[in-house]
Amino acid sequence: MPIINLPELANRNLSPVPWVDVKYNFPWHDTEFSKRMLSEHLDPTHNLASRSPEVLRAQIDWIDETWLKPGKAKVVLDLACGPGLIANELARRGYTAKGFDVAPAAIEYARHTASNEALPATYSQRDLRTTGYGAGYDAVIFNYGIPNSFIRDDLVKIMTYVRESLNQGGVIILELNSIGYYRKNAGRTWHTVSDKGLFGEHPYLALREFIFDEPNNSAVEFHFVIDLENTRIREYSLCYQGYTSQNIGVLLDECGLKIIAECDSLTGETELKEPDMMVVVANRIEDEP
Numbered sequence: 001m002p003i004i005n006l007p008e009l010a011n012r013n014l015s016p017v018p019w020v021d022v023k024y025n026f027p028w029h030d031t032e033f034s035k036r037m038l039s040e041h042l043d044p045t046h047n048l049a050s051r052s053p054e055v056l057r058a059q060i061d062w063i064d065e066t067w068l069k070p071g072k073a074k075v076v077l078d079l080a081c082g083p084g085l086i087a088n089e090l091a092r093r094g095y096t097a098k099g100f101d102v103a104p105a106a107i108e109y110a111r112h113t114a115s116n117e118a119l120p121a122t123y124s125q126r127d128l129r130t131t132g133y134g135a136g137y138d139a140v141i142f143n144y145g146i147p148n149s150f151i152r153d154d155l156v157k158i159m160t161y162v163r164e165s166l167n168q169g170g171v172i173i174l175e176l177n178s179i180g181y182y183r184k185n186a187g188r189t190w191h192t193v194s195d196k197g198l199f200g201e202h203p204y205l206a207l208r209e210f211i212f213d214e215p216n217n218s219a220v221e222f223h224f225v226i227d228l229e230n231t232r233i234r235e236y237s238l239c240y241q242g243y244t245s246q247n248i249g250v251l252l253d254e255c256g257l258k259i260i261a262e263c264d265s266l267t268g269e270t271e272l273k274e275p276d277m278m279v280v281v282a283n284r285i286e287d288e289p
């Protein structure tokens, strides 16, 4: 995470090209950042890092009733699983679950919950881009717009690993940000943290800027964090690539996957006015009768 000075902040690029002008991502793998992010995941009062318990329950019900039970699924993989809220719940429902995430504190929490409840769920701390996922999954879940936070080439790599890991008839359930998400988030806000928050264990002022490039359907989210004790400015950023159902279909096709269903939310809703998310379910091209 870069440290910048005031002139650099004032003269920042207001039309940055994702992954070209912006090279840093959230430090998901960092021990201290991941501990703070875990607190956000587990805070039931908001939907920021993980969904609130009631939204999550509705989403897991839909996944279970619509895709797992009808497909007689047994083994499920959750990509970027965070603290295992989805994978552990699926394990409680009788599935064998596996979760991958790069964040150490999230994986530790997921493992701890699984071990306390003797759940058939295992976790691995890893970067999704590094190697394949093995084989034998009936369903893979990749939710909450995280697929959008990878540059296209990396998403192709991840989806290729997914295709290699799926059993015959297995599905990948992808929850992507829709254009509505970027439109709603575009703009600037700032807030003061008087005690501790996601970006530090001390008071800070956070300036959030979300730049949406509608013609390219891409976005960059910045958090300029000014530590109140020494006025040091830290820059956190996250790039997003948006997709339409047509161009995510093209990407999945390159990876040997084919869309079999689409809807507006992970609870199965369709035709929302301006949905934040788009859900795409795909299976292996060779599975088509």
Ligand SMILES: C[S@@+](CC[C@H](N)C(=O)[O-])C[C@H]1O[C@@H](n2cnc3c(N)ncnc32)[C@H](O)[C@@H]1O
Residues within 6 Å of the ligand: 028, 029, 041, 048, 049, 050, 051, 079, 080, 081, 082, 083, 084, 085, 086, 100, 101, 102, 103, 106, 126, 127, 128, 129, 143, 144, 146
């Ligand atoms: C918004 S959270 C969603 C967590 C979880 N899926 C949920 O709904 O509760 C995004 C997660 O993606 C993980 N992540 C980001 N980049 C990753 C990467 N390259 N490899 C593995 N995990 C990654 C983060 O550590 C974080 O836990």
